[in-house]
Amino acid sequence: GAVVSQHPSRVICKSGTSVKIECRSLDFQATTMFWYRQFPKQSLMLMATSNEGSKATYEQGVEKDKFLINHASLTLSTLTVTSAHPEDSSFYICSARSSTSGDIYEQYFGPGTRLTVT
Amino acid sequence: GQNIDQPTEMTATEGAIVQINCTYQTSGFNGLFWYQQHAGEAPTFLSYNVLDGLEEKGRFSSFLSRSKGYSYLLLKELQMKDSASYLCAALDSNYQLIWGAGTKLIIKP
Numbered sequence: 001g002a003v004v005s006q007h008p009s010r011v012i013c014k015s016g017t018s019v020k021i022e023c024r025s026l027d028f029q030a031t032t033m034f035w036y037r038q039f040p041k042q043s044l045m046l047m048a049t050s051n052e053g054s055k056a057t058y059e060q061g062v063e064k065d066k067f068l069i070n071h072a073s074l075t076l077s078t079l080t081v082t083s084a085h086p087e088d089s090s091f092y093i094c095s096a097r098s099s100t101s102g103d104i105y106e107q108y109f110g111p112g113t114r115l116t117v118t
Numbered sequence: 119g120q121n122i123d124q125p126t127e128m129t130a131t132e133g134a135i136v137q138i139n140c141t142y143q144t145s146g147f148n149g150l151f152w153y154q155q156h157a158g159e160a161p162t163f164l165s166y167n168v169l170d171g172l173e174e175k176g177r178f179s180s181f182l183s184r185s186k187g188y189s190y191l192l193l194k195e196l197q198m199k200d201s202a203s204y205l206c207a208a209l210d211s212n213y214q215l216i217w218g219a220g221t222k223l224i225i226k227p
Contacts, residue, residue: 109160
């Protein structure tokens with residue numbers, strides 16, 4: 001089956017620093033990758049959608065200068081949280097959509113990254 | 119606007135059957151997904167329905183009625199490991215997933 005990896009799985013950083021999270025599709029090409037944030041006991045919140053080779057589309061209320069997304073290849077997307085603050089502490093999950101024709105547009109999820117900003 | 123409604127929490131007994139309902143309103147519709155999410159983990163795919171009717175997959179079944187904007191996930195022979203949140207998500211006309219808030223299912227012995 002389609003596998004998506006995320007790195008790191010957990011990260012603790014100090015307020016004001018930047019953190020980069022990687023999302024990789026291991027055995028398929030992903031034309032589109034999605035970045036979600038999930039606070040405790042809440043559902044997934046889509047932050048942005050990125051297509052390979054183009055700028056990401058951010059959801060309303062998500063600061064694009066704070067959450068930098070780069071989808072440089074068909075297997076890698078990165079999310080950089082710049083000048084992180086404690087309120088950015090959350091569970092960040094990426095997902096990837098296969099470019100295979102006939103796909104049911106299922107999103108394959110990475111295992112998530114737990115970010116804690118102190 | 120686009121909206122997905124599902125109950126916040128449900129409780130069921132081990133070995134029993136539970137049905138989790140989901141109603142949706144989206145701009146266009148290209149199918150409905152059910153995902154399972156254990157605490158602290160990413161969602162995992164359970165089912166996809168795009169045509170009316172029931173899709174059975176082992177202990178889990180999913181039903182869709184497009185005319186009613188309604189779906190349910192049926193879990194049979196409940197096991198303790200089925201305790202999780204179940205997320206309903208509809209695929210809109212732009213092939214974007216619109217997520218429900220999730221239903222936390224608690225299984226009691």
